[in-house]
Amino acid sequence: METIFDGDSDAQRSATPLPILLLALAVGCGSTSADLYRGAPDQGADTDTYTDGDAGTGTNPSTDPGIDPGTDPGTDPGTDPIDPNAGANCSLVWSSGFEQGFPGEWLNWDDGSYSVSGTMPSGRVSAWTIVDDASGAPIYSGDHSYKGWIVSSAGASHRAYPSLHTDVPTPLINTFMVYLDADYDQMSSTDWIHFGTWGNADGQGGGEWALHTMSVRDRQLEFAHTTPGGGEYIGPSPEPDFPVGRWVRFTVYVHYQGTDGFVQVWQDGVPMLRAQVSELGGNPGTRVTRAHWGMYASSGTSQGIQYNDDIRIWTLDAPLTDLETEPDCYAGP
Numbered sequence: 001m002e003t004i005f006d007g008d009s010d011a012q013r014s015a016t017p018l019p020i021l022l023l024a025l026a027v028g029c030g031s032t033s034a035d036l037y038r039g040a041p042d043q044g045a046d047t048d049t050y051t052d053g054d055a056g057t058g059t060n061p062s063t064d065p066g067i068d069p070g071t072d073p074g075t076d077p078g079t080d081p082i083d084p085n086a087g088a089n090c091s092l093v094w095s096s097g098f099e100q101g102f103p104g105e106w107l108n109w110d111d112g113s114y115s116v117s118g119t120m121p122s123g124r125v126s127a128w129t130i131v132d133d134a135s136g137a138p139i140y141s142g143d144h145s146y147k148g149w150i151v152s153s154a155g156a157s158h159r160a161y162p163s164l165h166t167d168v169p170t171p172l173i174n175t176f177m178v179y180l181d182a183d184y185d186q187m188s189s190t191d192w193i194h195f196g197t198w199g200n201a202d203g204q205g206g207g208e209w210a211l212h213t214m215s216v217r218d219r220q221l222e223f224a225h226t227t228p229g230g231g232e233y234i235g236p237s238p239e240p241d242f243p244v245g246r247w248v249r250f251t252v253y254v255h256y257q258g259t260d261g262f263v264q265v266w267q268d269g270v271p272m273l274r275a276q277v278s279e280l281g282g283n284p285g286t287r288v289t290r291a292h293w294g295m296y297a298s299s300g301t302s303q304g305i306q307y308n309d310d311i312r313i314w315t316l317d318a319p320l321t322d323l324e325t326e327p328d329c330y331a332g333p
């Protein structure tokens with residue numbers, strides 16, 4: 001049975017500001033989630049979230065009926081694909097806590113990087129596996145987590161992760177947990193270890209799609225394939241090194257609006273980066289159809305372990321209007 005939070009993470013979350021998720025007001029007046037699911041283009045109806053990042057709709061968050069800090073997320077059985085405890089504005093559409101094995105909820109495709117036994121496959125220098133509680137490896141919830149690891153530099157980028165092919169309308173929220181165990185002193189300033197990729201491959205096989213990524217490079221969190229290139233840093237100053245040796249909670253907001261799009265990430269509840277998804281200019285769309293997380297890294301990266309757990313994708317029935325407060329899809333209605 002997968003639980004969403006353990007005691008430590010509850011304590012960690014309680015230190016963050018009260019989770020607030022605001023409904024956008026009247027996007028297209030009468031736009032419904034059904035409209036969004038049909039992928040109806042909504043270009044022009046939305047405010048420009050990139051330049052209008054501040055809250056300020058006048059809505060009083062304390063009156064939002066969707067927020068109930070007293071709800072105990074730990075009571076969520078976690079096995080229902082549509083989470084009954086999801087916040088009023090969030091709908092859980094996909095999740096992986098690595099409790100179902102592989103392929104389980106993942107694309108049934110393995111490039112040779114998956115190791116059932118957890119030992120490095122012959123001829124490889126990076127691989128991934130699913131570890132269990134008995135292994136002593138970090139587990140965020142349930143009894144299993146993803147582990148991707150690198151033992152040597154390579155001639156090409158390391159790719160050791162499962163992939164998701166899906167079709168989810170945006171705006172959406174992707175929450176996931178990362179535990180990085182890497183020695184930054186052994187990484188050059190240009191080496192990177194990736195945490196997430198999102199994009200809108202059209203499924204037609206042409207290989208043309210808009211994508212954007214998030215990684216740690218030169219010790220710090222960054223986006224790539226966005227405008228600005230590494231993302232606009234909006235976190236505390238000075239920018240901290242990305243933490244190693246503990247679980248970090250990411251909350252990623254993705255909104256594709258045809259030829260333009262927006263992405264923002266919170267790290268443990270703190271806004272860190274935002275950017276425009278500029279590749280939509282050449283490959284427009286409104287839905288995320290491809291995503292992966294885990295150990296994708298520059299060829300020069302010679303070591304490192306990354307654990308992932310509780311990867312979840314939630315749709316929103318309207319764009320966020322408060323981009324300061326971490327949207328909390330776990331908050332019960």
Ligand SMILES: [Ca+2]
Binds near residue numbers: 140
């Ligand atoms: Ca798990």
